[in-house]
Amino acid sequence: MASVADLVITGEPMADIGSDHALLPCHLVSEGHCPWAICVELGDGPYQRTLRAVSMNNLTHLIEVRQGNGLEALNPNEVKTVVLAGMGGNTIMDILKRSSSKTESFNRMVLQPMNALAELRYHASLNGWRIERETVVKDGDYYINLVLNPRGNQPYQLSETEMRWGPVLMRQVTEPVVRDYYSYQLDKFNRIIAGIPAQSGQRAQMQKQIYLERIKELEDVLR
Numbered sequence: 001m002a003s004v005a006d007l008v009i010t011g012e013p014m015a016d017i018g019s020d021h022a023l024l025p026c027h028l029v030s031e032g033h034c035p036w037a038i039c040v041e042l043g044d045g046p047y048q049r050t051l052r053a054v055s056m057n058n059l060t061h062l063i064e065v066r067q068g069n070g071l072e073a074l075n076p077n078e079v080k081t082v083v084l085a086g087m088g089g090n091t092i093m094d095i096l097k098r099s100s101s102k103t104e105s106f107n108r109m110v111l112q113p114m115n116a117l118a119e120l121r122y123h124a125s126l127n128g129w130r131i132e133r134e135t136v137v138k139d140g141d142y143y144i145n146l147v148l149n150p151r152g153n154q155p156y157q158l159s160e161t162e163m164r165w166g167p168v169l170m171r172q173v174t175e176p177v178v179r180d181y182y183s184y185q186l187d188k189f190n191r192i193i194a195g196i197p198a199q200s201g202q203r204a205q206m207q208k209q210i211y212l213e214r215i216k217e218l219e220d221v222l223r
């Protein structure tokens with residue numbers, strides 16, 4: 001949570017989409033990082049949980065909780081930073097696609113997808129959203145935060161390697177946490193390959209080939 005909080009624009013209102021226990025906005029508002037915030041939740045259960053969390057923190061005067069589907073619950077120009085964290089990458093992409101014109105009204109989008117990073121980076125490039133920062137967080141597992149500038153509208157190209165491993169992260173490969181993240185992925189691929197028997201069928205051998213290519217790609221990134 002702290003890693004995402006650091007990426008929110010200071011002194012400006014923010015919205016937390018899929019807020020659940022409202023940890024992030026409660027932290028940002030009570031620390032004075034943001035003057036006020038909006039939480040958006042979809043289902044009845046999580047919405048009630050968010051309402052309760054904000055109320056228990058005595059922040060109802062500074063945090064508004066709305067029930068709705070993603071960005072649809074926001075009005076244009078209401079907030080500067082929008083955070084979508086702790087959801088699957090495809091859910092995040094669906095939310096962004098559903099309200100694509102609204103994204104132009106934000107100054108920053110902070111995404112912490114649980115998967116489908118390559119697809120999200122591709123989606124950003126298609127929309128011309130510059131990837132301003134990428135950070136790695138190790139909290140048991142590894143999490144990647146993407147900071148996007150949704151003001152651009154000129155599509156640009158990312159190579160497949162950049163989509164998979166991050167155009168910004170790849171340039172920060174000397175940072176220990178970034179190296180650890182890539183090394184962890186490398187180990188994962190090596191373990192998968194070790195589990196494919198030499199006598200396995202054509203499909204398994206094709207899979208093995210793909211993993212071997214990924215390993216080569218990561219070794220090049222790490223060099």
Ligand SMILES: C[S@@+](CC[C@H](N)C(=O)[O-])C[C@H]1O[C@@H](n2cnc3c(N)ncnc32)[C@H](O)[C@@H]1O
Nearest residue numbers: 017018019020040041042046068069070085086
């Ligand atoms: C795992 S929680 C993540 C909570 C918090 N953002 C975090 O990072 O720890 C994901 C939340 O997203 C909410 N969610 C999923 N799709 C949504 C949508 N389209 N609009 C609003 N909330 C959504 C779910 O109800 C769930 O509470």
